[in-house]
Amino acid sequence: MRKTFAKTPLRPARKKGGPLLSKKPGRNQIAQARRKTVVRPPPPESSTANRSPPAKKKSLRPKSPADLAPARAEAPPALADSARKRAMDIAQAGLDKKAEEVLVLDVRGLTSYADYFVLMTADSDRQAGAIADALDEKLKEQGATKVGVEGYESGRWILVDYGDVVAHVFNREARGFYDLEGLWADAPRFPVEG
Numbered sequence: 596m597r598k599t600f601a602k603t604p605l606r607p608a609r610k611k612g613g614p615l616l617s618k619k620p621g622r623n624q625i626a627q628a629r630r631k632t633v634v635r636p637p638p639p640e641s642s643t644a645n646r647s648p649p650a651k652k653k654s655l656r657p658k659s660p661a662d663l664a665p666a667r668a669e670a671p672p673a674l675a676d677s678a679r680k681r682a683m684d685i686a687q688a689g690l691d692k693k694a695e696e697v698l699v700l701d702v703r704g705l706t707s708y709a710d711y712f713v714l715m716t717a718d719s720d721r722q723a724g725a726i727a728d729a730l731d732e733k734l735k736e737q738g739a740t741k742v743g744v745e746g747y748e749s750g751r752w753i754l755v756d757y758g759d760v761v762a763h764v765f766n767r768e769a770r771g772f773y774d775l776e777g778l779w780a781d782a783p784r785f786p787v788e789g
């Protein structure tokens with residue numbers, strides 16, 4: 596014979612010493628949990644030997660333009676002269692291929708990846724490619740190697756990186772759109788004419 600037992604409803608499981616798992620925590624339980632997680636600073640030490648000096652108050656007087664100017668990292672004179680000479684050689688190579696609006700920007704202290712930018716404009720995509728090729732030929736003769744080239748296929752903006760000098764060969768529309776002269780407005784500039 597089988598014995599049948601009356602079915603008793605299942606009770607939700609309990610955590611050991613805690614509330615029912617199926618119930619939502621009440622306000623008191625939430626408050627207790629928050630009190631437990633509050634981090635209180637350690638009590639101050641009575642000894643003054645281990646205390647740090649009080650922080651100096653900042654002056655409210657306006658800063659002079661010299662204080663606001665970024666600190667320029669000065670390169671050793673020999674390196675700075677070689678980078679400037681390379682920038683001028685790039686500018687001259689661009690002028691030899693009829694580049695227009697040739698401009699050298701001194702970005703030392705403003706950026707960490709180059710000392711000079713050389714900006715120039717080409718009338719067409721084909722001329723931009725010819726200018727980039729002429730830059731490469733001239734600097735190969737001097738023993739300089741390029742780090743990388745970008746945009747050669749499109750010809751709108753060809754960027755030729757020589758490490759300390761970056762040459763930018765634009766067509767007119769791209770030069771106006773990207774406006775590197777405005778972006779680097781704080782950089783000293785040297786227009787180069789042929």
